[in-house]
Amino acid sequence: MAREETHQRVDRRKFLAGAAGVAVAGAASGAAPSDIAHAATPEPEAVDAALPRPPRSTAIAAAEAGTAQGGTAAMPHAKGVAGSDFMVDVIKTLDITYLPANPASSFRGLHESLINYGRNTKPEFLTCMHEESAAAMCHGYFKAAGKPLLTLCHGTVGLQHATMAIYNAWCDRVPLIVVGGNDLDAAKRPPGVPTFHSAQDINALVRDFTKWDDTPVSLQHFAQSFVRAYKIAMTPPYGPVAIALDAGLQQDTIHENGERLYIPRYVPMTPPQGDANAVREAARLLANAQNPVIVVDRAARSEDGIRLLVALAEALQAPVVDQGGRMNFPRTHPLSSPPTVIGRADVIIGLELADYWGTVNAFIDNGGDDGSGTRESRIKGDTKLISISAVELNTKSNYQDFQRFQTVDVPMAADSQATLPALIEAVKAAIPADRKAAIEKRGEALKKAHVEQQARTRAAAAVAWDASPISTARLVMETYGQIKDLDWSLVSSSGNVSSWPNRLWPMEKHHHWLGPSGGAGVGYGAPASVGAALANRDAGRFSVSIQADGDLMYAPGVLWTAARHHIPLLAVMHNNRGYHQEVMHVQRLSNRRNRVASLGNDMGPIGTSIQNPDIDYAKLASSMGWWSAGPIKDPNELGPTIKRAVEVVKSGQPALIDVWTQPR
């Protein structure tokens, strides 16, 4: 037995002296391929007899250290200035702090320049384990910092991985700068893998959901394209942009062709404002309405947007329904109202609504005799509708993010935040003197309704307070209890915890709530929260996420990125042990078809549960450098555990608590 084991073990010396060793020696000596094949399978005895061998031949050492296409020939040193050094000069003019990316040869020229010439600052490379994670980190970062990041993708395969995250950013109107490496010149590109990874037009993959893309063919072209891409991405409505970067252009040295290279200066664009006549008409309708309602989704792009919305709401003493695409309106404000107020409205103004149709119509999924769904209007027949949305300026054909068509009486293709100052002035001027008392009275009634609504919400949250698995309301409120005295930022809430944070946490500042993914592509929560936590780290804020189980498992490698780059984040898990949204869909359809949903015995609902084996998320996180605890099933353990985790996060480390929760 012992003898057999000795024979089976392949030690390094024998291995090198065997097939690989002969092949490398053959290649180095210029032997014909047929000779190598013939000599490549020596008998074990022959290998033994040949021992001891010289330690490592030069050829073996070169083969071990060589690059995929490097062979063993000496590599001549490049002369002149690398094209990608100039690209770094261009990138550095734009205040891009980080570059989350997964590495690849198609942008090795730029990668090398960024770290050796650019000294890995502005931007700093953050090692990511999936292109989707890198793009979603950029997405989350922007929403907390208000500045875009750059990511590099290996064209084609890396960009294919990144697509869903880019689509989420498109739907969420968030700027990302995506640079895809591509070996464009077929006469020069290395054969084999780099050719598999090349395409005529890698940007075609993302053209339907980026604002703009380009394929620069010279360095001066790159300078123009990059600054233009940044400018387009950062002009509301914000959105992702893509640049395909030829590997040759990165690696060649600078040829100036008689023209000196220059970098165009970036000057931020002023966002489009609503037409003056349309603003006046909107103000007239609002000022004279009995029950005007303000509905907001991505209206506030910054803290200033919140201030302006408060001013508009107070001028009108009108209720504000915040659909939560961003933190638009303080939840603590007496005019903050539930969506039910929409039914009473005679005038509605929608500001940057992703779905105006869905705001004023109710859709009953699987309703009607044929099951195709039914519609019910939420508003009265004569309700006047006003819209301000910059997204009207940016519609594409293929993806249906523009939602169902809604007729609007006063539609403005303009940025809401930029239009609000003029609208507020126009509203103040349009309020008739004899309406002022009625408007004040309306405000008093809304204030009372707000207090009553808060009490009802708290009572609903107390239901099943002591349940195990833990109720989502308790999960959310135990978390809040431990962070309430910090400058907190809820960086994402994946899965569905019945919107308890938005209903119960006193959200007032823009960074208190960053909104969901935009495109509802699951797998956004974990990487976007790491990206946002990075921005919050630099701003001195405390980041917390409610992390769903399904969402985390799409690409959990982002946990490593957070630990590697010292990004403090408290992730409290909503681990309902399943893709519960889909559990409900299958259940609903079974009901419609008058069948009992197959529960799958110990496997749980088939195709939708994540149990047996139960994933140990605490181990998963700690294996990648996180402090972790759980699974917590006893609600009384939750508070003390979160308290410990908060201290860890305050010390600069990420921490994850796995909590077994109710489905919703």
Ligand SMILES: Cc1ncc(C[n+]2csc(CCOP(=O)(O)OP(=O)(O)O)c2C)c(N)n1
């Ligand atoms: C990329 C992607 N794949 C599948 C879906 C369909 N889907 C919608 S919600 C959901 C469940 C997500 O599970 P989890 O994050 O655990 O949230 P839960 O519903 O359990 O609260 C899935 C699979 C999707 N939206 N996006």
Ligand SMILES: [Mg+2]
């Ligand atoms: Mg789940």
